[in-house]
Amino acid sequence: MANLRRFRKIMENFSEVADFVTVYITEAHPTDGWALKGNVEIANHKTLEERVAAAQMMLTMEPLDCPVLVDMLTDEANTAYAALPERLYIIQDSVIVYKGKEGPLGYKLRAVEEWLKKHKGN
Numbered sequence: 024m025a026n027l028r029r030f031r032k033i034m035e036n037f038s039e040v041a042d043f044v045t046v047y048i049t050e051a052h053p054t055d056g057w058a059l060k061g062n063v064e065i066a067n068h069k070t071l072e073e074r075v076a077a078a079q080m081m082l083t084m085e086p087l088d089c090p091v092l093v094d095m096l097t098d099e100a101n102t103a104y105a106a107l108p109e110r111l112y113i114i115q116d117s118v119i120v121y122k123g124k125e126g127p128l129g130y131k132l133r134a135v136e137e138w139l140k141k142h143k144g145n
Contacts, residue, residue, distance in 0.1 A: 026109075027085045029132050034089055037139045041113070043089035047078035048101040051108035071096055111135050115142075 034043045050065050063084070068074040071093070078093050094100040101107055109126035112119055113135065121138050123131055 026127075026130060026132065027087070031087065033132060033136050033139070034087075037136075037143070040139050040143050045087055045089055045091045046094055046100050046104075046106065047074065047081065047091055048094045048106050049074075049098055050077060068096065113138055 050067060063080070065077050065080070066073075068077060074096065075093050078091055082091060092100075104110060104112060105125065107125075109130055111121070111123035111126075111130060111132070111134075113121035121135065123129055123134065
């Protein structure tokens, strides 16, 4: 949750520099998989409707001021971007210019913020 709060602050500070998008992918810690105690209780999504409902639940708990896209059940975005459990990318003119490491340990909002600061005037 702290990461989402910081992400929201970066979106606020750099909204004139970049368009932000969040892609909701497969659940990292489903109740019927690798569950964590105290985590939100969401089972593996069996339908696209279940995945959309999980994304809506996330937005109810932690609203975001950017579009939230939902990956297909075939996990095309997750596979293409090796996104599980979470990952940050910067795409400029259809080219990946920043590819963060896998989260949560590789989820470095500071690196994204530094890139945005560096390219703010470009």
